[in-house]
Amino acid sequence: MAPSAVPPPAVEVKEVKTIQSKSPPPEKDLGTKRKIICFSGMLPRSPPRPLIPPRSCKTNALRIDFDGTIFMQDTGHILFNNFGCGSEQRALYEKQIASGERAFRDVSEEMWGSLNVPFDDGFEVMKEALVIDKDFKAFHNFCLNNRIPFNVISAGLRPVLKRVLDHFIGEEAAANIDIVANDAEISPDGSTWKPVWRHDTELGHDKALSITQYREKAQINDDDGTIPMIIFIGDGVSDLPAARQADVLFARRGLKLENYCIENKISYIPFDTFADVQREVIKIAETDEQKTKGEGLPSRFNPRANMWRRISSRKAVPTVASMTPRDERMFVWPEHFSEVKGNQANVEPAGA
Numbered sequence: 001m002a003p004s005a006v007p008p009p010a011v012e013v014k015e016v017k018t019i020q021s022k023s024p025p026p027e028k029d030l031g032t033k034r035k036i037i038c039f040s041g042m043l044p045r046s047p048p049r050p051l052i053p054p055r056s057c058k059t060n061a062l063r064i065d066f067d068g069t070i071f072m073q074d075t076g077h078i079l080f081n082n083f084g085c086g087s088e089q090r091a092l093y094e095k096q097i098a099s100g101e102r103a104f105r106d107v108s109e110e111m112w113g114s115l116n117v118p119f120d121d122g123f124e125v126m127k128e129a130l131v132i133d134k135d136f137k138a139f140h141n142f143c144l145n146n147r148i149p150f151n152v153i154s155a156g157l158r159p160v161l162k163r164v165l166d167h168f169i170g171e172e173a174a175a176n177i178d179i180v181a182n183d184a185e186i187s188p189d190g191s192t193w194k195p196v197w198r199h200d201t202e203l204g205h206d207k208a209l210s211i212t213q214y215r216e217k218a219q220i221n222d223d224d225g226t227i228p229m230i231i232f233i234g235d236g237v238s239d240l241p242a243a244r245q246a247d248v249l250f251a252r253r254g255l256k257l258e259n260y261c262i263e264n265k266i267s268y269i270p271f272d273t274f275a276d277v278q279r280e281v282i283k284i285a286e287t288d289e290q291k292t293k294g295e296g297l298p299s300r301f302n303p304r305a306n307m308w309r310r311i312s313s314r315k316a317v318p319t320v321a322s323m324t325p326r327d328e329r330m331f332v333w334p335e336h337f338s339e340v341k342g343n344q345a346n347v348e349p350a351g352a
Contacts, residue, residue, distance in 0.1 A: 029146060030285045033294025035228050036148045071168075072131045075160055076111070079122050083190075084114035103202035104155070109195060112157070118190035123163050132168045139274035140169060142281075144176060154181035155205050157195060180210045229288065229298035233277055247302045248284060250277055 081087045093111060096102040115122070143150050154161055158181040165174040182205050183196035197204035232246035235255045249268040251258040261268040271277050288299040 030282065030289075032285045032289040034285070034288055034292070034298060036146070036231070036281075036285070070133055070136050071164075072133070073129060075126055075130065075164060076156060078126050078129045079115055079117070079160075080111050082125055083117035083122055085111055089114075105197065105202055105204040108155075108204065112184075112193045112195050115193040116191055118188070119159070119163075119186050121190065123160075123167075126160075126164060127167060130164065130168070133274050135273040135275040135278070137169050137173070139278050140173060140177075142278050144173070150177050152177055152179045152181070153205075153210055154179065155203060156181050157184040158182065159184050159186065181205065227297055227301075229284075229300065230302075231281065231284070233271070247298055247300045250280070 077087075077090065080090045084090075085093070090111060093102075093107045097104050097107050140150060142148075152161065152165075158179050161179050161181055162174070165177060165179075180198075182198050185194040185196060186192065195204065198210065199206040229248065230246040231248045231250065233250040234257050235252040249261070249266070250271050251261055251268045253270040253272050258268065258270055260266070269280055271280070284300060288294070291299040
């Protein structure tokens with residue numbers, strides 16, 4: 001007998017403050033030489049663990065957070081609140097993660113395991129509750145028009161994220177977004193939701209490793225020593241590990257990431273909608289083209305973003321290495337700094 005559909009419960013849709021639009025940003029071909037690759041972090045919102053910046057690679061990359069940045073609400077929260085453990089138990093789980101009492105992966109398994117709803121019925125509720133940034137589709141088209149690969153890296157479940165993107169921006173546009181996330185085994189009757197974790201870690205998905213693998217596959221490095229520029233767009237403090245590696249950081253106005261940046265004097269650009277981001281990206285790209293012609297270091301350069309960069313060109317190493325903290329060099333260029341190579345210097349011993 002086919003499973004009966006679960007009647008969707010009444011969903012409390014969060015009220016979203018409408019931001020008065022400025023004039024639309026120009027839709028133009030940037031015409032710049034420096035490559036831009038977009039990574040988007042689609043994460044279930046949870047209290048951040050101690051911030052340990054991942055050892056990742058740098059590309060001309062745009063990283064964009066999903067829940068709270070692309071969408072105003074959290075996809076997992078909608079499902080858990082309506083079909084699973086409920087908001088009170090979810091809040092307790094989040095406290096356990098924040099205190100370090102339990103690992104994110106263990107808690108997430110319990111929250112996803114608490115669901116009892118067929119996938120399609122769960123999506124119907126998400127569809128009604130989610131509100132997408134009104135300018136995101138235009139921004140994504142801007143990325144496509146400028147040959148900016150748009151990639152999502154998430155600790156969530158790929159089937160959920162894909163279905164949401166397919167619905168809100170269209171299957172054709174969403175097909176251009178590579179979603180790197182955990183998979184899931186969901187029974188037809190919805191009685192079992194089991195994450196299939198990408199990595200055997202406490203987080204379940206080592207995003208730094210995924211970025212490195214993508215970098216290797218895409219062969220982002222340039223033989224002429226040109227270094228890409230990373231742009232990160234987020235909203236929460238949990239975005240900090242990735243945001244700290246960016247050359248340019250966008251933080252949604254009035255939310256936790258902006259507050260953290262203000263309190264800790266971290267340089268950032270506030271935004272209300274993705275139209276603001278698009279305007280600034282155009283300005284940044286044009287300035288970089290004027291100052292550098294797309295060669296060497298980007299005009300806006302974060303020396304501590306080195307772990308996002310894979311430099312294969314030998315002539316690029318001295319320039320960037322001189323701006324790199326000593327203890328980080330061996331992780332970025334092990335072939336250059338982990339042993340004596342002709343006239344090259346050894347890595348200085350720790351504490352030297």
